[in-house]
């Protein structure tokens with residue numbers, strides 16, 4: 365299976381609302397390869413969130429199919445899907461990201477605890493990733509004691525540490541000021557280069573788009589342009 | 595488990611709400627503990643008074659005596675029976691009795707009485723009649739023409755210690771029984787209607803009075819542990835192995851009193867049930883609020899791979915943990931209150947009459963029941979009430995939850 369990680373084939377999503385049909389995605393095709401650092405951009409309502417949700421199995425397509433790591437994720441259900449997400453996909457959200465009653469360290473450990481990763485292994489991985497995202501010394505703080513940028517760095521660490529196939533991020537910088545957002549992107553890119561982690565994120569912000577290696581532009585639920593960048 | 599850690603810490607997120615919910619559960623637990631403690635204490639005292647003063651824990655009669663007491667239903671050879679009874683496990687002591695209704699006269703005053711012939715030595719070992727004498731003394735060990743009467747009867751007949759009372763009844767041989775007795779003691783000025791006309795004479799004198807040669811009408815038994823009296827009654831019945839004799843626990847002997855008590859207890863359980871419903875509604879409300887507020891959070895947890903069952907567990911555990919804390923607090927309070935009540939009691943200004951007895955103190959008892967029943971009620975309420983919201987939280991779909999952010 366070469367090195368294609370996600371294969372989106374002819375995916376459509378139709379929302380029925382008060383009898384009015386909204387075509388959020390129209391027969392969209394997209395391939396994501398291992399090691400990519402891809403941004404999905406496009407105007408509001410162009411279908412970015414819908415696409416990411418379908419790619420991660422959070423939502424089901426109305427038509428078409430999605431393969432992730434060789435598995436038909438668009439057909440999975442229930443506990444199987446839950447476990448698949450837990451083991452193969454890392455998530456970073458715009459907000460409501462961290463578990464407020466857990467410390468930064470515990471948040472980072474959460475998925476590994478669900479997976480049943482041993483204590484020693486957890487400890488090593490956490491201290492490594494804390495160093496990577498520049499949060500040493502803050503691991504015992506609760507989310508409320510961290511700035512927005514620091515919280516998102518914990519979120520990156522949480523997504524990274526369970527060694528998923530890909531990290532999906534829907535507008536990870538939307539709640540941050542642009543310089544904080546830019547430095548967050550730098551951390552993600554560094555992890556992409558150093559560790560080979562595949563990232564796929566959506567954004568509005570042109571400064572963020574500039575940092576992507578590949579930029580996919582959506583318009584009205586279809587791919588408008590798709591270009592590799594330096 | 596990380597899920598239970600989150601559940602526990604979630605309690606402290608909305609401190610005020612948790613405090614209120616917890617106080618409600620703790621308060622309920624506290625109330626139930628006192629309720630049961632008072633029930634056990636008061637009914638325990640009631641049963642104790644009732645049985646130790648009058649009926650004993652178990653009674654033995656000739657068949658049919660309880661339904662229709664007549665002087666002809668006589669148990670023969672009471673001493674042999676008594677020795678058999680004494681040999682049964684859990685039996686403390688026994689006492690024989692002769693009983694007959696009679697008419698009493700003193701001067702121009704007259705009144706119906708229940709004459710009870712007792713063995714002063716065995717009776718003193720068995721019931722507390724001896725201790726209830728307020729004036730005068732108990733019967734002598736030798737058979738003398740002495741009588742102990744209740745304070746009410748003394749008032750009606752206008753007699754005092756040393757005065758003579760004439761008794762008239764019918765003997766078993768059909769003869770008219772009559773004799774003169776002098777008042778040796780007067781019992782129970784505190785007593786209410788029950789046993790107000792009971793008058794005690796020496797069993798030998800009662801036999802002579804009724805022309806009974808040897809037998810008795812009743813054997814009263816006191817046990818070491820009265821809670822087991824029904825079981826012990828059947829043991830005695832088996833040992834005596836006599837078709838013509840029936841062995842009855844006090845619940846049968848005083849069925850009316852027992853039913854009244856049961857009805858009273860039932861009323862208390864109904865109150866506890868109503869309280870529980872109120873608490874359940876309060877807790878349910880709090881849990882539902884939690885679900886509404888944390889929808890987005892559950893969405894994130896689901897998205898990153900938490901299973902629905904784990905979300906459900908988180909909700910139920912949070913409520914269970916809070917209820918456990920509440921139970922500890924409530925029970926500590928309940929035990930202290932029950933202990934204080936058992937030591938000091940609450941003295942009523944006006945004694946109340948219940949089942950023919952007068953009560954002037956409300957008391958309680960720390961029983962195992964008063965601990966585990968409130969705990970079980972509260973914890974099962976907590977679990978029950980958190981199940982529907984837990985299911986609701988488990989069903990949250992991440993997409994919807996995240997959209998609503």
Ligand SMILES: Nc1ncnc2c1ncn2[C@@H]1O[C@H](COP(=O)(O)OP(=O)(O)OP(=O)(O)O)[C@@H](O)[C@H]1O
Nearest residue numbers: 379380381386388407408409410411412413414415
């Ligand atoms: N649950 C829903 N029900 C009905 N319509 C929906 C629903 N979710 C999304 N849509 C519609 O689908 C289209 C695509 O929405 P989507 O959220 O994917 O856009 P987006 O590119 O993420 O926009 P934004 O940049 O504002 O986040 C929009 O027209 C939106 O109104």
Ligand SMILES: [Mg+2]
Nearest residue numbers: 412413414534
């Ligand atoms: Mg969006």
